[in-house]
Amino acid sequence: MKGEIHRINCYVENKPGVLARIVGLISGRGYNIQTLNVGPTEDGTVSRMKIDVLGTARVVEQIILQLRNQVNVIEVSSRRR
Numbered sequence: 001m002k003g004e005i006h007r008i009n010c011y012v013e014n015k016p017g018v019l020a021r022i023v024g025l026i027s028g029r030g031y032n033i034q035t036l037n038v039g040p041t042e043d044g045t046v047s048r049m050k051i052d053v054l055g056t057a058r059v060v061e062q063i064i065l066q067l068r069n070q071v072n073v074i075e076v077s078s079r080r081r
Contacts, residue, residue, distance in 0.1 A: 002056065003054055003055040003056040003057075003059060004054070004055075004056075004080055004081070005034055005052050005053070005054050005080075005081045006052070006053050006054075006055065006057075006060040006078050006079070006080050006081065007050060007051070007052050007078060007079055007080075007081050008049075008050075008051040008052075008053060008060065008063065008064065008067070008076065008077075008078045009048065009049070009050055009076070009077050009078065009079075010022065010048070010049040010050075010051065010067060010073060010075070010076050011041070011046055011047070011048055011049075011073075011074040011075040011076075012046070012047050012048075012049060012070075012072050012073050012074060013045065013046065013047075013072040013073075013074065014040065014044065014045050014046055014047045015072060018047070018072045019038060019049070021070065021072070022049065022051075022067065022070070022073075023036070025063075025066055025067065025070065026051070026053065026063060029062075029063075029066075031053055031054075031055060031059060031063060032053070032054055033051055033052070033053060034052040034053060034054055035050070035051075035052040036049070036050070036051055036052075037049070037050040038050075046074060052081065057080075060078055064076050064077075064078055
């Protein structure tokens with residue numbers, strides 16, 4: 001797959017199964033996660049996910065749209081690395 005590495009920053013509810021759902025959404029559509037970091041925020045009910053994905057801007061745009069449709073996702077943004 002051609003493209004560049006994009007960092008997707010995602011704030012999600014800190015609940016069981018959310019990480020698995022997000023990773024499944026991305027990998028289930030054939031996109032490869034380069035790196036994945038998850039950690040708590042100051043608010044214990046929210047976690048921050050940093051996901052690096054290799055792809056074109058269009059691919060990353062599609063991933064972001066799909067993430068925003070998830071119930072447990074609070075906020076999503078991205079930038080090229």
